[in-house]
Amino acid sequence: MRTEIPNISSTVIFRLTLITLLFPATAEELFFRVLLLPHKTEQAPLTYQLISASISLILFIIYHPLNAAFFIRNARTTFSNFVFLTSAAFLAIVCTIAYLKSGSIYPPVILHWVFVLGWLLGLGGYQRLYS
Structure with a gap:
């Protein structure tokens, strides 16, 4: 399978870069990592961390x-694949580990953001959602 970089303007790429930083990267990481996982300073037992991480992953x-x-109807097929x-x-597991190890929201947000941009611009995600 060959994937090509989408033929979109630099303005659209710039907007995508900014928008995806806010949503999904920051918004989802605030909810699925910061709100659902114990912070590093809590020194939660490993069992509690694993249970929290599993719940976060499933959600x-x-x-x-x-x-x-409900919201991105043109993504139904893709988001159910x-x-x-x-x-x-895989992204959730990597972001969870980054959050639990660092205690900071920044590493998982950056990882999520780069992953989404890579999927949109390099792996055919943009074409799947907007063609």
């Missing part, structure tokens, strides 16, 4: 098809 995966069903959801699960 993150379920959230994507629900988000498409097994490969997409597996990628989302």
Whole structure:
């Protein structure tokens, strides 16, 4: 499968870069990591961290098809796709580890943002959502 960089203007790329930093990156990380996971300073037991991380992961995966069903209707097929959801699960695990290790929202936000931009601009996500 060959994926090409979408033929979109630099203005659209700039807007996408800014918008995706706010949503989904910052908004989702605030909810799925900061609100649902214990902070590093809480020194929560490993069992509690694993349970919190599992709940956060499950909710993150379920959230994507629900988000498409109610808000981003042109993403229904993509956000329900097994490969997409597996990628989302991988992203959630990486962001969870980054948050738990660092105690900061910045590493997971940056990881999420780069992942989404890479998917949109380099892996065909933009074409799937906007063609």
